[in-house]
Amino acid sequence: MIIPDTPFNPASADFFGIYPLTRSLPELQDLSVRFTLFHIVWFTGESSSQYVIDFERYPIAADSLYCLGPWQVHRVSGEPAEGIRIIFSGDIYGDVVNDDVRWLFNPLVNDGVRLKADIVEPLRMLLRLMVRESSGAGETDMLKAYLKAFLLHLIRSGSGERISFGVDAARLMILFSLVDTHYRKERKVSFYASRIGLSPKRLNEILKMATGLTLTALLHYRLIIEARRQISYGKRNFKEIAFDLGFSEQAYFSRFFKKKTGQTPEAFRQQMFKLSKQSG
Incomplete structure (x- = not known):
């Protein structure tokens, strides 16, 4: 075409x-x-x-x-x-x-x-x-x-499967919006459950059925995605990134990042820098 x-x-x-x-x-x-x-x-x-x-x-x-x-x-x-x-x-x-x-x-x-x-x-x-x-x-x-x-x-x-959870779909879209707005500061399941009108247990059940993740895992996933983005852009130091993402100390952020990705923030930034040089 x-x-x-x-x-x-x-x-x-x-x-x-x-x-x-x-x-x-x-x-x-x-x-x-x-x-x-x-x-x-x-x-x-x-x-x-x-x-x-x-x-x-x-x-x-x-x-x-x-x-x-x-x-x-x-x-x-x-x-x-x-x-x-x-x-x-x-x-x-x-x-x-x-x-x-x-x-x-x-x-x-x-x-x-x-x-x-x-x-x-x-x-x-x-x-x-x-x-x-x-x-x-x-x-x-x-x-x-x-x-x-x-x-x-x-x-x-397209995929041969139609994904629909009725009223749960609307609730999950509200959840994703809430997580995107508050994930830096709010890590408690009760905060999100109360705003959707569900118990923490029921919210986790719906989310697990849709994505395979608990809400805690979803929040950690969102934090890691944002951390990778900020690290790869290279415009902030690690202390600034840690504070922006709601961590009280850079050391805590570094341990969290390595536990979830298998790399330190420093190693990940070096990897992204090498890839950018290769693609350039």
């Missing part, structure tokens, strides 16, 4: 764009831009490279697709891979998703979707419609309609 060389200017609240993976978008290095956008990455060919999402590696296969939210760090490791990326703002996301679709963008589940053969052509058709609209009139309501249909097809038929 030929994708027109349209500008990448995500300043507007209703930004929407489609770009080949081979096109460089240096503007995404600006974190104030990168961390406001949602991404759908569709790999169209096989590759020996890997897709790195939040510092974990995932395979790249033909017609595999990944949905990513703001604050997630992701890149292709190795040779450039064939595919496209759909990028859109949080405002558009809020207008097109429902509880089922939100699971596609769950930052705890990054295994992606292997598209079944019977769904590939309908998704390609919707993609062609989005490309034509975004490079032509660019009518926001039309783009939203196509994107919503794309995501509904994906959640219905």
Whole structure:
């Protein structure tokens, strides 16, 4: 599919764009831009490279697709891979998703979707419609309609399984939002359970069924992801990172980080520095 060389200017609240993976978008290095956008990455060919999402590696296969939210760090490791990326703002996301679709963008589940053969052509058709609209009139309501249909097809038929927990899905989305807001300071299960209107035990049961994690494990996961991000950017020292993440002492933070990752913060920063030099 030929994708027109349209500008990448995500300043507007209703930004929407489609770009080949081979096109460089240096503007995404600006974190104030990168961390406001949602991404759908569709790999169209096989590759020996890997897709790195939040510092974990995932395979790249033909017609595999990944949905990513703001604050997630992701890149292709190795040779450039064939595919496209759909990028859109949080405002558009809020207008097109429902509880089922939100699971596609769950930052705890990054295994992606292997598209079944019977769904590939309908998704390609919707993609062609989005490309034509975004490079032509660019009518926001039309783009939203196509994107919503794309995501509904994906959640219905992409993996062969429809993930839905009824009212529990809405509760978990509230939980993820609460964790994202308060994880630096609030580590008690009771804090989150009381705001959702559940007992700590019931909240843990629902979360374990959906993600395989307890709430404590989820909070630790969120802390480690943010710690890795801040360490890899290299702009703060370890003491500043520790205090920002709610640790009273740098030594406590360092022990926590090594226990969860198997590396000291220093070793992880050195590793990220070497990888950045290799990719540069």
